[in-house]
Amino acid sequence: MQALETIGRPDHRELLKQRIIARTARVGVIGIGFIGLPLAVAHAKAGFDVVGVDHDHIRVAQLTKGLNYLRDVRDDDLASAVASGKLTATTDFDSIRDFDVIVICVPTPVTASKDPDTSFVRRTGELIAAQLLPGRLITLESTTYPGLTEDVLRPIFDTSGLKAGEDYFLAFSPVRSDPGNVELSALNVNKIVGALTPACLDVATTFYKQTIPEVIAVSSPKVAEITKVFENTFRAVNIALVNELALLCDKLGINVWEVIDASATKPYGIMRFDPGPGVGGHWIPLDPFYLAWAARQHDFHLRFSELAAEINILMPQFVREKVIRQLNSSGKPMRDANILLIGMAYKKNVDDWQESPALKCMYLFEADRAIVTYHDPHVPSFRDRNGRLRHSVPLTPERLGAADCVCIMTDHDETDWDSIATHATSILDSRNATRHVEHDREKIVLL
Numbered sequence: 001m002q003a004l005e006t007i008g009r010p011d012h013r014e015l016l017k018q019r020i021i022a023r024t025a026r027v028g029v030i031g032i033g034f035i036g037l038p039l040a041v042a043h044a045k046a047g048f049d050v051v052g053v054d055h056d057h058i059r060v061a062q063l064t065k066g067l068n069y070l071r072d073v074r075d076d077d078l079a080s081a082v083a084s085g086k087l088t089a090t091t092d093f094d095s096i097r098d099f100d101v102i103v104i105c106v107p108t109p110v111t112a113s114k115d116p117d118t119s120f121v122r123r124t125g126e127l128i129a130a131q132l133l134p135g136r137l138i139t140l141e142s143t144t145y146p147g148l149t150e151d152v153l154r155p156i157f158d159t160s161g162l163k164a165g166e167d168y169f170l171a172f173s174p175v176r177s178d179p180g181n182v183e184l185s186a187l188n189v190n191k192i193v194g195a196l197t198p199a200c201l202d203v204a205t206t207f208y209k210q211t212i213p214e215v216i217a218v219s220s221p222k223v224a225e226i227t228k229v230f231e232n233t234f235r236a237v238n239i240a241l242v243n244e245l246a247l248l249c250d251k252l253g254i255n256v257w258e259v260i261d262a263s264a265t266k267p268y269g270i271m272r273f274d275p276g277p278g279v280g281g282h283w284i285p286l287d288p289f290y291l292a293w294a295a296r297q298h299d300f301h302l303r304f305s306e307l308a309a310e311i312n313i314l315m316p317q318f319v320r321e322k323v324i325r326q327l328n329s330s331g332k333p334m335r336d337a338n339i340l341l342i343g344m345a346y347k348k349n350v351d352d353w354q355e356s357p358a359l360k361c362m363y364l365f366e367a368d369r370a371i372v373t374y375h376d377p378h379v380p381s382f383r384d385r386n387g388r389l390r391h392s393v394p395l396t397p398e399r400l401g402a403a404d405c406v407c408i409m410t411d412h413d414e415t416d417w418d419s420i421a422t423h424a425t426s427i428l429d430s431r432n433a434t435r436h437v438e439h440d441r442e443k444i445v446l447l
């Protein structure tokens with residue numbers, strides 16, 4: 001029998017589900033960056049009216065014109081979503097009132113002291129709460145520590161006077177994406193959803209099932225939150241393990257890549273990870289801090305993830321040490337050395353240079369008074385920490401030949417490794433990008 005107090009009240013859950021299934025629900029994506037934009041395009045492609053909300057006027061203007069600004073989004077997908085009127089963008093946060101489904105994709109960085117900076121999520125939550133109407137679904141996609149959705153966002157939304165699970169629905173559903181991997185996109189990777197109540201879960205899974213092929217429900221937002229940071233911490237820890245192996249192999253005079261190749265032949269019990277100049281991007285360097293912070297709230301120390309961060313942070317220093325050794329072997333000091341970095345992006349085939357190990361190496365070399373230039377077709381220019389605009393230089397035989405050390409930082413697919421080996425005089429290859437180059441091996445030093 002229906003409870004007395006619900007008689008006469010609209011069934012927001014069923015009404016919202018009907019609107020979602022009929023694609024009449026309007027979707028607002030708050031934050032149209034690396035994560036928000038592909039999701040916005042995916043939901044528009046699935047037939048929803050989607051509005052991207054961001055305070056970045058440039059991104060909003062570009063999206064409004066149907067112009068793509070991210071490599072991982074297909075130009076024609078975005079252009080056709082905009083041309084069909086299914087995808088629009090605005091800087092007007094009052095539009096939030098009109099959305100049936102609100103997807104939060106704002107940044108979750110760390111503070112200077114490496115604690116979670118959840119101010120973007122909180123501010124967005126407050127803006128939503130001020131305009132929250134009954135029958136809305138809010139999902140958080142930004143990576144976070146276990147507890148943010150339930151312990152921080154819910155109280156903010158509750159200030160609206162609406163009741164979670166009855167009037168509004170709240171879930172956490174982390175983005176799974178592999179930047180640079182064209183086979184995997186926001187559209188075809190399965191998705192975890194954890195929600196506040198069974199009703200919230202019902203609405204949230206109904207929404208995601210319209211767009212994502214497989215939706216995996218977990219018992220709470222906390223489980224979904226920790227799953228996401230665990231996945232990234234797993235990666236950070238395993239990268240640290242192979243990086244540490246690289247440090248040891250260097251001392252033993254063993255080629256670490258040969259060891260990795262050999263171990264990868266084992267048909268069970270091993271998963272391949274490659275060493276490199278360090279970790280970068282938005283999450284691998286940052287997410288372990290979210291988990292470590294959450295652990296500290298319970299007087300618990302996550303030694304694995306902290307150690308992994310420590311080792312990975314050291315790798316640019318190791319690259320510096322190797323370059324110094326390489327220059328020394330030809331009687332050159334680091335001061336005034338001409339160093340050409342190949343790659344500024346943090347990993348192959350992406351245009352994201354934030355937190356990139358190449359950037360960290362560049363600062364280290366410049367602190368030693370070296371003259372550093374870079375080549376990266378994916379990062380034509382960027383502004384460094386001093387506000388200086390840096391530009392990618394063309395990769396010519398003359399430039400390669402003039403460099404005292406060519407330092408391979410990113411192994412983008414289209415790079416001509418043969419040409420680099422032919423024209424450079426000395427190469428430090430931190431990615432084993434030159435593995436198939438058979439000539440000029442004497443010039444190449446591996447990490």
Ligand SMILES: NC(=O)c1ccc[n+]([C@@H]2O[C@H](COP(=O)([O-])OP(=O)(O)OC[C@H]3O[C@@H](n4cnc5c(N)ncnc54)[C@H](O)[C@@H]3O)[C@@H](O)[C@H]2O)c1
Nearest residue numbers: 031032033034035036054055056105106107108142143282
């Ligand atoms: N980049 C990735 O591949 C990746 C992968 C998994 C998870 N994540 C997570 O996704 C979240 C977003 O990351 P991203 O890479 O998309 O960041 P991003 O910097 O590319 O994009 C964030 C966007 O949010 C906007 N923004 C900031 N504050 C806002 C506000 N208050 N209201 C509206 N817009 C606001 C910014 O202008 C920007 O356009 C983070 O929590 C990140 O950890 C990112």
